[in-house]
Amino acid sequence: MKFFKILILFVTINFNLNAQNQSSLNKNKQEDITFTIKNVNIIPMTEDNKVIEKATVVIHNKKILSINDSIPVNATIIDGTDKWLIPGLIDMHVHNLADVRMSSNYPTKGATLFMDNQDFMLLYVANGVTTTFELSGRVEHFGQRNEIINGKVIGPRIALAYLVDGGESGNTANTPNDGRQTVRLAKQQGYEFIKVYSNLNAETYKAIIDEASIQKMKVIGHIPTIFKGNTKDAFVPHFGMVAHAEEFSSQTDKYTDEVAKEFAKLAKDNGTWVTPNLSNLVYIAKQARSLDSVKNLSSFKYVHPLMQSKWIVSNQYNKGTSPKRVAYFDSLIDFHIKLVKEFKNAGVPMVAGTDSGTSGIVWGFSLHDELKLLVDAGLTTNEVLISATRLPAEWLEIDDKIGTVEKGKFADLILLDENPLKNINNTKKIAGVFVNGKWVSREQLDNMLSVLAKENDLKKDDFDWNKRGEY
Numbered sequence: 001m002k003f004f005k006i007l008i009l010f011v012t013i014n015f016n017l018n019a020q021n022q023s024s025l026n027k028n029k030q031e032d033i034t035f036t037i038k039n040v041n042i043i044p045m046t047e048d049n050k051v052i053e054k055a056t057v058v059i060h061n062k063k064i065l066s067i068n069d070s071i072p073v074n075a076t077i078i079d080g081t082d083k084w085l086i087p088g089l090i091d092m093h094v095h096n097l098a099d100v101r102m103s104s105n106y107p108t109k110g111a112t113l114f115m116d117n118q119d120f121m122l123l124y125v126a127n128g129v130t131t132t133f134e135l136s137g138r139v140e141h142f143g144q145r146n147e148i149i150n151g152k153v154i155g156p157r158i159a160l161a162y163l164v165d166g167g168e169s170g171n172t173a174n175t176p177n178d179g180r181q182t183v184r185l186a187k188q189q190g191y192e193f194i195k196v197y198s199n200l201n202a203e204t205y206k207a208i209i210d211e212a213s214i215q216k217m218k219v220i221g222h223i224p225t226i227f228k229g230n231t232k233d234a235f236v237p238h239f240g241m242v243a244h245a246e247e248f249s250s251q252t253d254k255y256t257d258e259v260a261k262e263f264a265k266l267a268k269d270n271g272t273w274v275t276p277n278l279s280n281l282v283y284i285a286k287q288a289r290s291l292d293s294v295k296n297l298s299s300f301k302y303v304h305p306l307m308q309s310k311w312i313v314s315n316q317y318n319k320g321t322s323p324k325r326v327a328y329f330d331s332l333i334d335f336h337i338k339l340v341k342e343f344k345n346a347g348v349p350m351v352a353g354t355d356s357g358t359s360g361i362v363w364g365f366s367l368h369d370e371l372k373l374l375v376d377a378g379l380t381t382n383e384v385l386i387s388a389t390r391l392p393a394e395w396l397e398i399d400d401k402i403g404t405v406e407k408g409k410f411a412d413l414i415l416l417d418e419n420p421l422k423n424i425n426n427t428k429k430i431a432g433v434f435v436n437g438k439w440v441s442r443e444q445l446d447n448m449l450s451v452l453a454k455e456n457d458l459k460k461d462d463f464d465w466n467k468r469g470e471y
């Protein structure tokens with residue numbers, strides 16, 4: 001027990017001293033430490049999901065070594081009495097902050113804004129989010145991911161999708177040949193998934209998906225606007241996942257149960273899964289009503305000061321707002337709930353995703369809001385937990401590694417004070433998190449969060465979205 005206390009102190013100090021202390025953080029990879037959680041109730045999230053009461057879980061070398069087996073000598077004990085152990089959560093729709101160039105270029109210039117990767121990833125860790133799906137991958141995200149993998153930063157697993165759009169700006173392809181070549185290049189560069197976007201023309205969209213199938217890359221994305229009126233044509237083989245419920249509402253002007261049912265059938269028949277992303281529109285509607293909804297977020301103080309500035313001074317949802325626009329957003333919210341009900345009835349697999357990084361949607365914290373909204377839309381707490389653990393792991397094809405609490409899986413785990421099957425809000429009552437076998441206690445999380453809030457407050461005056469071109 002004494003050793004455990006020293007360890008906690010050691011880890012806490014490391015996090016607080018941040019970058020200067022990277023070398024000692026490296027030494028503390030916890031790899032040789034064996035943890036034992038005693039007397040804990042496991043919600044394994046396996047198919048039958050039978051709760052294992054008062055269990056003993058041993059964690060060693062990043063993995064779950066055993067459940068209800070002997071306790072190794074010298075194990076660091078974590079008391080799980082009256083607590084609940086679930087798999088780490090997966091957010092299937094994020095946009096991570098990483099180093100970026102905000103001003104004009106010259107050769108050798110590089111980024112002009114640098115992100116502290118640990119400060120950023122803390123937002124996920126503090127919320128038990130241990131896997132994320134980055135849906136606008138860029139080269140900096142590979143570096144960000146490597147820092148986590150090599151142990152310099154504690155953060156979630158990150159799957160990377162390369163976004164392809166039509167039109168003129170950004171990563172674009174406007175002919176089938178260009179679309180295919182873009183997919184092949186993304187594959188060579190190391191991206192694992194392709195994201196299709198709104199402005200693709202029909203032929204290029206289909207060519208991209210076909211090439212992705214040849215390259216064995218799964219496809220997630222928007223339903224291009226061009227398919228409005230012929231939504232069925234967008235559901236081609238190998239279109240793996242729709243990234244927002246909003247993609248369906250953009251395809252119709254009739255927000256009825258019948259239309260929702262038709263869309264659900266399209267997805268079901270094509271084997272396409274859906275990330276409902278209900279929280280996105282809920283936050284957008286709030287921002288269209290008032291910017292106070294952003295300023296008053298309890299998690300706002302943890303957001304990088306430049307993003308704090310952007311979400312206030314350049315808020316696209318609040319700019320030019322009107323009661324008519326607010327009513328429109330509200331009608332979308334209602335339709336998205338209908339969609340979720342019909343997806344459920346039709347048996348379309350749904351996974352949890354937030355679109356975090358969009359204004360007002362805070363990384364990590366927002367996933368708990370999404371889970372609550374899915375329950376409100378008619379899913380059971382069990383179905384919602386599946387949507388944020390086992391199912392997304394399956395879609396990402398890493399379900400042999402994560403997504404359930406089972407012997408041999410990586411130790412991505414959340415220790416909760418109360419049972420989330422009883423009330424989904426209990427996913428927020430986090431006593432500690434295992435991220436790839438590294439234990440971070442509530443006390444450590446609180447310390448790190450309070451340091452981050454203070455740092456952000458001190459840096460606030462240095463960041464103004466309107467002056468970003470000067471960086």
Ligand SMILES: [Zn+2]
Pocket residue numbers: 093094095135355
């Ligand atoms: Zn997005």
